[in-house]
Amino acid sequence: MSELLDLVLRAHGGLDRWGKFNKVTATIVAGGGLLPMKGLEVDPKPLEGTVTIHEENTVITPFGQSDWQMMFAPERVVIQTASGMAVQERLNPRAAFAGHTLNTPWDLLHRAYFNGYARWTYLTTPFLMAMPGFEVAEIAPWQEGAERWRVLRARFPDTIASHSREQDFYFGGDFLLRRHDYCLEIAGGIPVAQYVYDIVEAGGFRFPATRRAYVRGPHLKAIRDLLLISLDLSDFRVMS
Secondary structure, eight states, X not given: OOHHHHHHHHHTTOHHHHTTOOXXXXXXXXXXXXXXXXXXXXXXXXXXXXXXXXXXXXXXXXXXXXXXXXXXXXXXEEEEETTSOEEEEEESGGGGGTTOOTTOOOOHHHHHHHHHHHHXXXXXXXGGGGSTTOEEEEEEEEEETTEEEEXXXXXXXXXXXXXXXXXXXXXXXXSOEEEEXXXXXXXXXXXXXXXXXXXXXXXXXXXXXXXXXXXXXXXXXXXXXXXXXXXXXXXXXXXX
């Protein structure tokens, strides 16, 4: 493990403690321009997302309708009723994005897959970088105004679904997350810079409560007029 990753994990609550839990839950309100570009309405209602810590699974409730929920794993996404009856299902869901660009329409299962892996990535960062199969290295620092942020570049294993195989995570002088860069492979590979704010503590761990993802322009600069995703998170719970 790199020196920086070790400091980052300690600052966010500690890897040993993290390993004693099994799930993270948060209430999420989403917005931004991506879903309208995909022909989908932004749901203004708070949704509850629960992710597993030691493997990649996500449950979002409600989803699509008030009595539906979404269950995600990399190889399968399903929308089902509260009683467990499948309404829609897709196996090998990543393949359904082949040839997509930023403006290609999505159906509800496309959205479910995107929400599933994205929520899992966000609620397990930075601890996911210590999971088997991740390759992590420190790269050149980033100057953000008067602050100098250190950067970890993580290469995700093929078994983990996420935005892109290679992603960059930026950390302030307190070793807490400040920014997260990736390419949105399922939407034509558009580059994204996601800024995070309002760190809160839950169960001894630290999570960003505000996320804003922008199209990333030249020289790694966020284009602030092009907001793709906004996420406001609250009521974090870490559970055994």
